[in-house]
Amino acid sequence: xxxxxxxxxxxxxKKGEAVVVTAEEIIDIVKEKGVKQTLKDVDVxxxxxxxxxxxxxxxxxxxxxxxxxxxxxxxxxxxxxYAGLAAVDLYxxxxxxxxxxxxxxxHPGAFxxxxxxxxxDLVAGKDVKLRAISYGTDCYPRRKLETLxxxxxxxxxxxxxxxxxxxxxxxxxxxxxRVIYTYMGVIKPHLGNANYSTSGQLSPLLNDPLYKTIGIGxxxxxxxxxxxVVWNGTQHNPTAKRGENGVPKGGAGTLSVVGDLKQMKxxxxxxxSFVGYGATLTVGLGIPIPLLSEEILEYxxxxxxxIFTQVIDYSEDYPNGIVRSLGEISYAQLRSGEIEVNGKxxxxxxLSSYSKAREIALELKxxxxxxxxxxxxxxxxxxxxxxxxxxxxxxxxxxx
Amino acid sequence: xxxxxxxKRIVIRFPKRLVEEPIVYRLIKDFDLVMNILKxxxxxxxxxxxxxxxxxxxxxxxxxxxxLKDKGVLVEPLSKDVKRNEDRCTHCGACVVLCPAxxxxxxxxxxxxxxxxxxxxxxxxxxxxxxxxxxxxxx
Ligand code: SF4
Ligand code: SF4
Numbered sequence: 159x160x161x162x163x164x165x166x167x168x169x170x171x172k173k174g175e176a177v178v179v180t181a182e183e184i185i186d187i188v189k190e191k192g193v194k195q196t197l198k199d200v201d202v203x204x205x206x207x208x209x210x211x212x213x214x215x216x217x218x219x220x221x222x223x224x225x226x227x228x229x230x231x232x233x234x235x236x237x238x239x240y241a242g243l244a245a246v247d248l249y250x251x252x253x254x255x256x257x258x259x260x261x262x263x264x265h266p267g268a269f270x271x272x273x274x275x276x277x278x279d280l281v282a283g284k285d286v287k288l289r290a291i292s293y294g295t296d297c298y299p300r301r302k303l304e305t306l307x308x309x310x311x312x313x314x315x316x317x318x319x320x321x322x323x324x325x326x327x328x329x330x331x332x333x334x335x336r337v338i339y340t341y342m343g344v345i346k347p348h349l350g351n352a353n354y355s356t357s358g359q360l361s362p363l364l365n366d367p368l369y370k371t372i373g374i375g376x377x378x379x380x381x382x383x384x385x386x387v388v389w390n391g392t393q394h395n396p397t398a399k400r401g402e403n404g405v406p407k408g409g410a411g412t413l414s415v416v417g418d419l420k421q422m423k424x425x426x427x428x429x430x431s432f433v434g435y436g437a438t439l440t441v442g443l444g445i446p447i448p449l450l451s452e453e454i455l456e457y458x459x460x461x462x463x464x465i466f467t468q469v470i471d472y473s474e475d476y477p478n479g480i481v482r483s484l485g486e487i488s489y490a491q492l493r494s495g496e497i498e499v500n501g502k503x504x505x506x507x508x509l510s511s512y513s514k515a516r517e518i519a520l521e522l523k524x525x526x527x528x529x530x531x532x533x534x535x536x537x538x539x540x541x542x543x544x545x546x547x548x549x550x551x552x553x554x555x556x557x558x
Numbered sequence: 559x560x561x562x563x564x565x566k567r568i569v570i571r572f573p574k575r576l577v578e579e580p581i582v583y584r585l586i587k588d589f590d591l592v593m594n595i596l597k598x599x600x601x602x603x604x605x606x607x608x609x610x611x612x613x614x615x616x617x618x619x620x621x622x623x624x625x626l627k628d629k630g631v632l633v634e635p636l637s638k639d640v641k642r643n644e645d646r647c648t649h650c651g652a653c654v655v656l657c658p659a660x661x662x663x664x665x666x667x668x669x670x671x672x673x674x675x676x677x678x679x680x681x682x683x684x685x686x687x688x689x690x691x692x693x694x695x696x697x
Contacts (some may be wrong), residue, residue: 208648210689268686343652344687351655428648430689440648440690495664508651509689512669 161451164535167201171532178202178446178526180519181365181458188459193452202526202533203458205362206379206444206518209355209510210430212341213321213392214439215251216277216419219313220288222246223305228298232290233257234276234307241290245298249318250276252429252439265434266339272437275429277317280309281381282424315419317381317427321391323443325363325411326467329354329492329506331484331499334473339434343509345472352469352497352504357515358462358489362445363411365458367404368543369396371447373536378415379444379522382426384531385417387445390540395549404457407466407486409549411540415443426518440511444518446526448533462489469499479551562616567596567609567636569679570626574604581629582608589622590614596636597676599659607659607679609636639696640680642673647692653684 170176177200179187184203188196218239228245231238236256239248252274261267279286285306294301309315330342331352338345342353358364366372376387391412398410426442449455468483475482484499491497492506525531541547572581577600585591591614599607612619626633649670653662661677662684664670684693 209650266686270691343689344656346655353652353655428646428690431691432689433686438689440650493669505655507653507655511648511650513649516669 162201162449164448164450164533167448168532170201171526171529174527174529176201176526178204178523180516180523181205181360181447182516182519184455184458185359185461188455193455197449197452197455200449200455203365203447203449204444204519204522204526205360205365205447206442206515206522207323207357207361207510208426208442208514208518209357209440210341210432210438211319211322211324211441211443212253212438214317214319214441215249215273216280216315216317218248218250218315220246220248220307221311221313223300223303225300226298227290227292227300227303228295229290229303230292232288234286234288235271235279236287236289237271237273237276239273252277253436255437262434267434269431269433269435269437272429272431274427274437274439277419277439278424278427278429280315281419281422281427283309309420317385317415317417317419317422319415319441321393321412322415322441323362323391323413323445324356324409325361325367326406326465327355327409328470328476329467329487329497330472330476331469331504332473333471336473338473339432340472341432341435341438342472343507344433349499349502349504352492352499352506353509354467354489354492354506355509356467356489357510357512358465358493359460360512360515360519362443363413364405364460364465366445366447366454367400367406367457367460369411369540370454370457371450371536371539372413372445373539375534375536376445377531377534378417378446379442379518379525380415380417380422381419381442382423383417383419383421385415385443386534387413387536387540388416389414393549394541394547396541396543396545397548400543401464401466403460403464405460405465408468413540442514442518444522446522446531446533462493465489467492469497563614564616564619565611565613566619567611568623569634569636570608570610571632572606573630576629576631577604577606579629581626581631584625585612585622589618589625591618591622597679599677599679609679636680637697638680640678640682640685641675641694641696643692643694646690647671647673647688648690650689653688653693656683656687658683
C-alpha cells in the first residue's frame, strides 16, 4: 500500500511542488480518479471552520509600569481579565462581560460587548483601556493603574483556546411553546427552526475522525495567523458513538490550540453576542491533513451525506441532562435548508459559516502551495477511542 | 388660503381579501396623491405589504389615510430601515430562519447569505439574533 511521510510532503512544499486541495475539492477528485491515483497525485487536504467558540481567550503580558504593580484585578474596556498569574500577565476570556452588564435582568439580554470583542478590538489595532488594582507589596508598590494598551506594544499576546474545533455538534430545536435564547441561537417554539453549527465535510476533525494525523505540534490556521494544536481540548470525548466510517454521530473530539495574536486578523476573530445567552468569539480555524495513506484519503473524502448528528430539544431535554435524540440527520439534509422532526418540516439555520470555512481552507491551501506553511508532525497524537477517555458529568457531593 | 403639501413615508399592510382590490389606484385617483413605491411584498400567508412615499395636499393625505384605515388596512409611518453591514456579516445563516419576509436567504452555490433590501420589512427580528451585530437599524 502506497504511503507518504511528513518529510516527503514537506520537501515538496519547500520546493513549491506540493499538490494541495480542499476537503471539498478532494471529494470529486477521488470520485473521478479513484483512491490509488489520487493518493499519488495529492499531498495535502485543507479543512476549515468558522464558528462561535466559547472556550477561547488570550494571554497578554502588558509590560511593567513604573513604579511596578502586581496586578490583582484587571479590566480591559471594562471587561474583567483574569490576573491570578504573575504580576503583569493577564488572561482575557471571550465569554466575560463587563461587571455592570445588565445580563439577563431584562430577558433576553443583549450581551453587546465581552471578552471576544476585546480580542477583536486588540487584533484590529485599536487602543484598549486597561484598569488594574492591587494591594501593594515592597517589590510592587503601585495600587492603581489606568492606561491605554495596544497589541503592537505588548510583550506577548497569544490566543490560548482550551476547547476549539468541536468534532460534530448537536442540532438544536425547541419543543416548548416559548421562544428560547441559547448558545445555539434563537430557537422558535413548536419546532420553529433547527440550528446547527458545524462546517460538515469541510470541518477539521470530521476529516480526521480518529485523530490519525492531528496531535501536539500540528501547525494550523488560527484566526488568520499560524497556530498550533497543543493538547486535546476540554471535554474531549473520543469514545463517542461513531458510524462505520469512524465519524462520530454527535459531539466528540476537541482541540486545545495556541497562536500568536499579533499575526491574526480581525476578520477571522469576530466578537459575537448571543441574545439571552452571552458574549463569545467567532474563531476561524483550519487544519491541513497530510495524505499519508489510503486510509487517510478515505477519511478526507467524507461528504455531508455521510456525516450525521442528533436533533436535541434545548427547551427541556438539554438543560436537564436528559439524553434523548429526536432523530439522526445528515449535514446534507441540514444544509438543504429543511429537515423533518416528529413529522414536521423544520427550516434549518447554521451558526457556523460554511462560506467562510471554505475561504479558510482555500487560504491555507494557498499558504502551503506557496511554500509559506509546512506541516507540523505531531510529537503525540491526541487520544483516540482506544484511550477509553470519555466526557463525564459532574457528580455532586454533599459539603460537610 | 394656500394649501400645505406633505411628503411622508408609510408602511401599509393589508389582509388577503384586499390584495385583489385596486387600493393603490384609488389612492392616486381619488385623493390626487403622488406615490413612490419603495417596497412591495406579499407574505407567505398572502398578506400584502407596501412601503411608499406619498406626496400631496395635507388634507387630501389625511383623507387618503382615513380611506385606507376604513378599508381595514394597517397604516404606520416608516421611521426606520434595517440594513446589513456587509463588512461585519460572517454569512453564518443564523438570521435566515427568523426573517418573515424571505429577505435573508442562502445562496445555494456560494453558501453566502443574500440580503434583499427591497424585501426587508424592517421588522427587526434579525437584529438581536445576528451574533456579530451586522443587521443595523437606521432611523
Ligand atoms: S446572522 Fe448576521 S452574520 Fe450571520 S448571516 Fe445573518 S446577518 Fe450575516
Ligand atoms: S428586519 Fe431582518 S428579519 Fe425583518 S424583514 Fe428585514 S431582514 Fe427580515
